[in-house]
Amino acid sequence: MVRESPMLRLLKKILATLCLIASAGLVGLCGSSPVSAQALRINHPLCHAVSEEVAPWNVAPSTFACIGQPERYQRGTLWLQAMIPPKAYDRDDLSLIVHSSRFDRLIVAFFYADGAVERQAVRSGDFGTHWRAGGQLAFRAPQRDASLTKVTLRFDKVASARLLRMRLVGRGEEGTQTTGLATLIGAALVLLLSGALYNASLALAVRRQFSAWQAAWAASMLAWGTCWSQLHLFFFPAMAGALSAQICTGLSCLAIALATLSAITALEQVHVSVYLRRTALGLTGCVFALGLPLSLMRSGPIESLGAVLAMLVLANLLSVAFSIGQAWRRGSREARSFAGAWAVPMLVLGSTSFFDADTMFWGGGSQILVLFAAAWQTLWLSVAASRTYARLRVERDIARQAEAQAQELARRDALTGLPNRRGFIERAGSILNISRGRGDVVALLLIDVDWFKSINDVYGHEAGDLVLQGIACCLAPHESPFSATARLGGEEFAVLVAGMGDVELMRFAEALRHEISSYDHGDVIGHRKVTASIGITRSTIAADFHSLYRVADEALYEAKRGGRDRVAIQLMDAPDRYSDLGEVALKC
Known part of the structure; x- marks a missing residue:
């Protein structure tokens, strides 16, 4: 029986504790009531207006179009307007939640029935007190005796209108959801941090390439999760906005490349055909080659290139899945560990293609699913690698003991048992x-x-x-x-x-x-x-x-x-x- 190292037992305890925290958060998520939450999308019920150049801050469009998609706004200004039907909400303490994207400036205007207008603004590099965990911005409508009639959002040089996600929620629910989402993100990041440190220590201790790649993968996902969730703004508030979004895109492509390298390099060449190995590595190179310039783009065909990148990522994951399957059939022990590790991320990425996860998980969307899937993968592989190294250590100790016994026998007389x-x-x-x-x-x-x-x-x-x-x-x-x-x-x-x-x-x-x-x-x-x-x-x-x-x-x-x-x-x-x-x- 392979004895577990103290570090492995500690890792399992951390995993169990944080999984309980995450489970509690998910239970709270499923039990929360989103009665007053409303997703705001273009044409549902957002209307839009466009200026091909950045308009003066106090200029508003005279008309809004409520059909079709906005165009030629990336170098100018995009306005979005949502009309609030009378008595649509039983409370007047509403908050507008905006998932931050690549823009230069965002101005939110709340219009009231008595003609008053309350404006709040953020810009890239300065989100002030509006940023929230989970890549969100919160704009609280000031409480007034008059009812809220409409909300207008003005984006200067926004990268993609299709990627914007907005919700109207009650202010109390906003605080509860923000806290719950921060708890989930914190648990996932701690899991990734544990996996990164543990794999790095394994890489230094046993000099194995796989553990080094896995540590780099966990570190890249940790950096991505910290950047996406905006927790890094505690320390670097000037990174708010477009810069963080660009870094997230680059880190996600880097993480995919590192995950593929960790899987392919861990599988022995005799267990995976040269064609599958080259295909997986080639697709990884394509993902990284496309993701790097995409992360630097502020305008242009971002949506179409993003769709191509998504297809490349899916093809890359399938090539890794086929490699793992082939190695499993050929008797690879490592392939079994990878099958359990890669099953959850692939199911998550596949399932998000069939249902809309953007409004789920308190607005965390598919990103929170990807974050937990990555934490699952790195912790699973950490435990599997530890068991493998523990088994190898036992085999090494047995071999050394046998060698010592052989050397002792070589120094002993076989007949009398005395030294020769x-x-x-x-x-x-x-x-x-x-x-x-x-x-x-x-x-x-x-x-x-x-x-x-x-x-x-x-x-x-x-x-x-x-x-x-x-x-x-x-x-x-x-x-x-x-x-x-x-x-x-x-x-x-x-x-x-x-x-x-x-x-x-x-x-x-x-x-x-x-x-x-x-x-x-x-x-x-x-x-x-x-x-x-x-x-x-x-x-x-x-x-x-x-x-x-x-x-x-x-x-x-x-x-x-x-x-x-x-x-x-x-x-x-x-x-x-x-x-x-x-x-x-x-x-x-």
């Missing part, structure tokens, strides 16, 4: 270095089983192996931080000890010899006694293992020649006497 010659030499080198620094005496004991060949000849090699295992049981307890044991090969064993004086060393060797000779091998060779000869050397000077081995081997032969089952010791007098011991030991 390689492991003993490495351990002895460490002990010698420590002892040299502390000034301790180091001694090497070479132990050779007496008449071992006869045991193999009489009782068989299997019995001989059992005898060697018994001797290993006598030596194994003497392994410690300052001593090492080993089977060097055949019937030869070794013990390296540090810090023992002469008397203590001889007592230790005699006790070891006695323990070996007293070991009961009755189940293997009956009452035959197994003895061993021990050769010892000790050194008070800086000596290496090969030098110790050469002198201890000479002492061992002396014990053999003396009748076996005994201990012989030979001291190292001077290092120059054994200058060639390394070469001799290697030959052994």
Whole structure:
């Protein structure tokens, strides 16, 4: 079972909490009553008038057309007028909500039955106190004894009349809806921020290209959501209006490109055909190539280019969907994660094509849907990536553990379980270095089983192996931080000890010899006694293992020649006497 990292658990808690906040907001949205809200559109019931040049601020058109679409207004002035039928609203505390677009100036005039006119104005770079979360401007009709008869809006150099959205709502409902919309937007932005930070940390930790692209995608959507919702005006009020709208267009195209790159680069080439991969990347390039100049436009065929851009985005999403589907069929594990992540954004973008979402979500329109879909996608992929990396980490740890075990086995004698010659030499080198620094005496004991060949000849090699295992049981307890044991090969064993004086060393060797000779091998060779000869050397000077081995081997032969089952010791007098011991030991 893959264990979740603390960061992943924290991410899930943040996701759950913010989803509850968003759900509460959506419940409040569905439960709100839009009885007094009225969407204002051109011809329904807005009438319009156009000046091909920017008109003086105090000049109003004499007539308004209530049919057809306004034209040639992008470099001039567009007036929109809504007549308020008598007693159409039960209250006189109305607010006009305008979704900001690309314009130079907007003047809203409220006309009353007693002839009074109240004007409020904003311009690009200065929305004052009129801006609201969700890309909206709010103009509150002043309360008067006379009833409101009509509302006129004047736009100077507006980019597109078709993209304007306006609503008349009660002032109390305006505050409630603005608060609810701000809560939803804040929850979505926090989700995107969490995803961006988490993916960025993953990219730095695991050096994976996918996490870097995903972090960039989440950051771009976070920037887009902040800019669209106008929350950035808290810090940069001069960006209000056309500049923010242009930046939003560029960021949306950038986000689509980054999302496509994150998906395509995460899918292995063997799982996606070259044609689909090139198609998706080519469409992404087209979206970015068209979106960049569109974001800079203030006039011209913005609506027609926007429609072309929408078709390119849809084609791009379909190419990514086909790539994910093909990779899934070919067994890609990443494709399953992407399928769950991309399903919601694609359903959202597809569904907005079949119903009008502009007046929904307290005026947030399809943008709020896209914002939450993006938050869903980045959080889903963050969790999926974390599980993948956690699984890879477990597999890596298992591989490292197996490698460490293999290395340990390579340093162990398979028959007795003691370190072999390689492991003993490495351990002895460490002990010698420590002892040299502390000034301790180091001694090497070479132990050779007496008449071992006869045991193999009489009782068989299997019995001989059992005898060697018994001797290993006598030596194994003497392994410690300052001593090492080993089977060097055949019937030869070794013990390296540090810090023992002469008397203590001889007592230790005699006790070891006695323990070996007293070991009961009755189940293997009956009452035959197994003895061993021990050769010892000790050194008070800086000596290496090969030098110790050469002198201890000479002492061992002396014990053999003396009748076996005994201990012989030979001291190292001077290092120059054994200058060639390394070469001799290697030959052994």
